[in-house]
Amino acid sequence: MIPVLLGVVAITFALSHVNINLLISEYEGRIHTAQARQAVINALHLNGNFLEQYLYYVVAVFTGNWGYTAPSDIDPGSPVVLEFMRRFPPTAELAIVATLIMVALSLPLGILSAVKKDRLVDQATRLLAMFFYSIPVFWFGLLVILIIGPGSKIVPPWLQDSGTGQLNFQKYAIVLKNGVYTLAPWAVQGGLSRPTGFLVIDTALYGDWPAFLDALKHLMYPSIVVGVTSFGVFVRYLRSSMLETLGQDFIRTAKSKGVPEKYVIKKHARRNSLGPTTTIMGLTIAGLLAGVVVTENIFGWPGMGTWLYDAAVSDDLVSIIATTFVFTIIIVIANLIVDILYAYLDPRVRLE
């Protein structure tokens, strides 16, 4: 994990320092004078040699000094860490629900298609998985919008997105209070603050049920889009892992000594095939996060993906680097969790 982190920092360093004029001009803001340039160069230690710059960069990254977002006409620019605190919860919310949908879809389907190998269920599942694996995420998102849009004849009105009276996700703000950045009161019910930043959890905690249902509706469609488009890979791996397990001797032994089929699949085969499949979770989550970036853009979800998109459109170098770094850290941590989960699922790993 440590070498991976260092490597990622090296890549973000290379990305942020390859176009040095972009970096300097972003920190300068609107003041493009020689003095301002010199001040930025001094502050970022850009006049040192390569190693010196890298050292300063690494120290800055690990001390939480990630720079400032680029100022614009409406936004004077804020510390990247602050922007991260505002953008991260929505993305985490979307990604977690999408992962749950993905696992809920792929676990039964993968096991079913392995057990009923070459039967109609298997063929249909494989076809379905391949279909959703091949569909462009952004196109699927647009189709969902077409289906749920106002005045649609396909879904009932209560499932439609009216386009008006939406929840304002940015109602809260993070402010400096007694030297600590904290979440400011949420404006829906005066005087309340947001404990988690997760829209669904917060509204439920405050018992604001209309807002909760609205939040659920807003969360549902993007997470379905992300979950459904990324479950194909998982099903494929689960099926082949399950088939491999089912072909092994201990399954035959269990069957021949009269253990019921249901019990064999549940206790013997499933547990053994889940272990190898979890190792693929890390890669699946990388694909899922790419889907999250696109889906956030399409559904206007105010998370990391939208931040990355806005930053890339406005050449906001520091924000681009920060989002890249955070997405990578998410995957690194996800891989760590997967390793722990693998050890939990497979006692043989724990022994080693």
Next chain:
Amino acid sequence: MSVSQNKNSAGKSEFMRSLMSRFESFKRTFYFLTRSPLAVTGLIITIFYILLAIFGDFFVRGNPWTMVQVLEYNGQYIYNTPLPPSSTFPFGTTYGGYDIFNGIIKGARVDEGVAAIIVITGALTGVILGSIAGYFGGIIDDIVMRVTDVFLSIPGLVLLIAFMAILGRKLEILVFGFIVIWWPGYTRIIRGQVLSLRELKYVEASKAAGASAFRIITKHLIPNAIYPVFVQVSLDFGNVILSLATLDYLGFGFAGQNLAEWGNIIGLATHGASGVLSIENYPWTVTIPGLVILIFVLSLNFLGDGLRDVLDPKMRR
């Protein structure tokens, strides 16, 4: 793959014989592939798309890189009102008066050409690095694998957007960024294969006969480890096209707004318009280019899945 012993070719040169045996094994692979209806469907559609990419340009007018813009039709100014599919515009027009059919035909060459460059270069890089890492092992292996770990933990699309935004929206930057993302997968596949192959007797025999590392890798290891790469290439070709379309849809493609690229055509329909209502009124501007992408990627996946079943003897039914 087993090498068939053909007695008639005993008199021919070694090169001809190896060519014959390869052809034989290819014929057998092809036979097994035609047993699966899905793989055949995939193969036919893929061939159709490739022919479209090669010859499609001769049937449509205009610059092969850009879409044709029609501003006036039947005395009506159509910049902001997409026309539905008709005999003049088989797939209709999109925002800005761009002819969708024209763009899709040209997009076949643009998309498939760029994807082919990316996948082939990525696979070559991966094969070379993976076989070296797998054969020599030790510190070289460690370094290469750590580097692939790093690249595998960065989400590809995010890194690509960063690349395009920072280094400029040019074709060479795009291709470079894609290769940076795509080589680690191939490296891993080849390395795993080589690791199991290098312990085999014939590699040992070759080593004992004094063959150089270069000869062992190119002559014995790569030809035997390459088949999973073929499968991966056919699957990745579709993935690259998906990523390329996504990138262009978001507006981080390698050329201007009127680039004839499938994702860009969808992007025109949504970014040119001002929101949801507009897509609802003109659904063909989104659905048709998306279907074109979906059908191609789906058929590539059918083909890749069929190839995997055929080339992996354990999976062959």
